[in-house]
Amino acid sequence: MANPAPLTVGPNRNRINAAFTLGLFAILGALAFEHIGGLYPCPLCLEQRWPYYVGLPALALLIFGWEKLNQHVRVGISVGVAGLFAWGTWLGVYHSGVEWGIFEGPQSCVGIGDVAVSMDMLGDLGGVRIIPCDAVQFELFGISLAGFNAIVSATIVVLLVMSIWGQVSRKA
Known part of the structure; x- marks a missing residue:
């Protein structure tokens, strides 16, 4: 009886x-909510976009190459x-927890702490909207945009892990 070929594991396209x-x-939805829907992102929202800004070009490189x-x-x-995207999942869960009051948000994001500003600086802030991280601007079925980001990011992680470990084949 012949020995079977070794198992190989690799990404599933x-x-x-x-x-x-x-x-x-x-990410296109987040940008549409911002630029078309008028929802301004808070600092945690902007940080949650980094996995998309870095990860999607890397996946495009993988797909096309x-x-x-x-x-x-x-x-x-x-x-x-x-x-x-695992980091993005954590950020989405953390941000959702800040919105629900479970976690304390960063001082720069929830309005806690002292801020020293000069009168000259205040003159430049006329058109700036500052959104605190604990303010929910949009909610659907009780889930905020941060919650949806956590779900989407976790799903991407699962798909990528399944891609790596899910396709097991035998080389002939």
Whole structure:
């Protein structure tokens, strides 16, 4: 009886595509809420966008360079982007907790602490809207945008982890 070929594990392109598409729709939705819907992001909202700004181009590189990249590079990019979105998940959960009053938000974001400003600085702030991180600007089914970001980011992490470990095949 012949020995079976060793198992190989590698990224699944369809799940990578799904993670990219979900992330793209999420960040475009956030930008639409801001620029079309008039919802101004708080500092935590802006920080939650970084996994999209860094991770989506990396996934695009992976998708469009799929045939030219070796297996180890594919896995490395997938793991790195999964790590970014795991951080994004944590940020979304933390921000949701700040909104619900479970966690204290950063002092720069919830209006706690002393701020020293000069009169010259105040003259430049005429058109600036400052949104505190504990203010929910939009909610659907009891979930804020930060909560939706946590869900989307976690789903992207799951898709990427499934991509890496889910496709097990035997080389002939």
